[in-house]
Amino acid sequence: MAQQMSAVFGAAFDALRYEPTAKRIRVTLAGEPVAETDRALLVWEPRRIVPTYAVPLAALTAQLVPVGAESGSEENARSLLDPTVPFTAHSCDGTEFDVVAGEDTGAAAAFRPADPDFADYVVLDFAAFHWHEESEPVVSHPHDPFHRIDVLRSSRHVRVEYEGRLLAESSRPLLLFETNLPMRCYLPADDVGELVPSDTVSYCAYKGRASYYSVPGGPRDAAWTYRDPLHDGAPVRDHICFFxxxxxxxxxGVRGERPVTQWSEQGV
Structure with a gap:
């Protein structure tokens, strides 16, 4: 029987997963070197959506200091570990370490899974360090080789409403297709009505820094834009997208069902 590819990938979701990368990875903490290697592994703990990096112990220039008690998979029973769930919520057994580089310390910023495949590696908390893949800085999380975005010009007619009130309307959207996420409609700013700028920002590994807007009298942070996107997101520069x-x-003319994602409950 034929299998849908998303189901094939999903079958391993509860497992500790890894994938070697040929990229040279450079890690620093407050300007101090932590590691540099071309033998890094992309690592997904069980039920983690996005990966982080494991580096060979031999590539570390920082010091590892055991935190104390070992971490166990029972500490975090959530079925889905999206990027808002901190690194320290481990979903497999292993040992936590502080990372000391110069005078700075990344508290519990390293983890060695209790798995023989990681005997010579340590997983690092992406948020605790500064990262480069080759000479390019990386934000939010490592680039996932099984994840991509496509931005396509379209003539579909897109209308955005809140409780029957028109917020935007366009027949020249850019449609962004991203692995395992809903199709997003990015609209020219001229086709969008009044919104209130927010001080909220977020970061996407593929598109960069997002700035947000709220709907007057409606949900907070309901729309966003990329004013200076990374190269993958360059086509949607200054366009506005609604959740x-x-x-x-x-x-x-077809009113879509509201998808259920990690963004469903925020800003309402």
Whole structure:
């Protein structure tokens, strides 16, 4: 029987997963070197959506100091570990370490899974350090080789409403397709009505730094834009996208169901 590829990948979701990378990875803490290697592993702990990096112990220039008690998979029973769940919520057995580089310490910023495949490696908390893949800085999390975005020009008619109130309407959207996420409609700013700028920001490993808008009298942080995107997100520069989870997005007259994602409950 044929298998849908997303189901094939999903079958391993509860397992500790890894994938070698040929990229040269450089890690620093407050300007002090932590590691540099071309033998890093991308690592997904069980039920983790996005990866982080493991580096060979031999590539470390920083010091590892055991935190104390070993971490266990029973400490975190959540079924889904999205990027908002901290690194220290480990979902497999292993040992935690502080990372000391110069006068700075990354508290519990390293983890060695209790798995023979990681005997010579340590997993590092992406948020605790500064990272480069080759000479390019990386934000949010490592680039996942099984994850991509496609941005396509479209003539579909897109209408955005909140409780029947028109927020935006366009027949020249850019449609962004991203692995395992809903299709997103990025609209020219001229086709979007009044929104209130927010001081909220977030970071995407593929698109860069996002700035947010709220709907007057409606949900907070309901829309976002990339003013200076990374190269993968360059086509959507200065376009505005709404969370389908928080407002109604109508494409070619069809009102879509609001998807359930990690963004469904925020900003309402």
């Amino acid at each position: 389908d989870e928080r407002v109604d997005v109508i494409v070619d």
